[in-house]
Amino acid sequence: DTEVTQTPKHLVMGMTNKKSLKCEQHMGHRAMYWYKQKAKKPPELMFVYSYEKLSINESVPSRFSPECPNSSLLNLHLHALQPEDSALYLCASSQDGTRQYFGPGTRLTVT
Amino acid sequence: QKEVEQNSGPLSVPEGAIASLNCTYSDRGSQSFFWYRQYSGKSPELIMFIYSNGDKEDGRFTAQLNKASQYVSLLIRDSQPSDSATYLCAVAHNTDKLIFGTGTRLQVFP
Numbered sequence: 001d002t003e004v005t006q007t008p009k010h011l012v013m014g015m016t017n018k019k020s021l022k023c024e025q026h027m028g029h030r031a032m033y034w035y036k037q038k039a040k041k042p043p044e045l046m047f048v049y050s051y052e053k054l055s056i057n058e059s060v061p062s063r064f065s066p067e068c069p070n071s072s073l074l075n076l077h078l079h080a081l082q083p084e085d086s087a088l089y090l091c092a093s094s095q096d097g098t099r100q101y102f103g104p105g106t107r108l109t110v111t
Numbered sequence: 112q113k114e115v116e117q118n119s120g121p122l123s124v125p126e127g128a129i130a131s132l133n134c135t136y137s138d139r140g141s142q143s144f145f146w147y148r149q150y151s152g153k154s155p156e157l158i159m160f161i162y163s164n165g166d167k168e169d170g171r172f173t174a175q176l177n178k179a180s181q182y183v184s185l186l187i188r189d190s191q192p193s194d195s196a197t198y199l200c201a202v203a204h205n206t207d208k209l210i211f212g213t214g215t216r217l218q219v220f221p
Contacts, residue, residue, distance in 0.1 A: 031207055042213055045209070048207045055207065097203075098209070105154045
């Protein structure tokens with residue numbers, strides 16, 4: 001079973017709003033990831049948590065704030081986003097760090 | 112800069128034919144190679160991975176790796192319209208960091 005779940009499926013937010021994206025995996029994987037994907041582009045890595053600790057931050061603006069409450073959950077807190085932040089946000093998990101399994105994504109629109 | 116290159120396509124093949132998708136990478140030290148399938152509006156799905164030179168087969172899919180030429184390919188036999196998607200090649204640069212190619216769009220027509 002390689003299931004990663006994400007909520008919500010769709011999110012529309014204004015530039016002054018605060019919202020959160022949620023991700024959950026029950027495969028016991030030690031690493032969880034946030035990616036951003038724009039149309040017709042490959043996924044871009046944002047953050048990596050390994051054993052619940054932030055291990056990689058790809059110089060992401062501070063309006064994106066990740067959180068890993070436990071080994072199964074990963075959140076992405078959003079605040080004061082810009083319209084260009086509209087994208088598909090993907091969560092993934094992996095045990096070995098290379099075979100990464102993606103969730104269905106959250107389609108974010110910033111108005 | 113570590114790079115992974117793919118032809119963006121579209122690659123159009125008739126139903127029942129073999130689709131051949133190719134990928135080259137720049138980091139000679141890369142060890143792990145992946146193919147993801149992504150349907151329009153959906154998330155990437157891992158369909159094949161290969162670590163050693165040669166061929167690896169899984170059902171209708173065959174991944175081929177040639178580290179000397181820094182080349183990895185995906186063959187899809189008996190292509191079906193349901194195989195129409197974008198195929199992303201990914202190379203593990205370090206643990207936890209995949210470098211993705213820009214993807215090849217495959218169209219299988221009846």
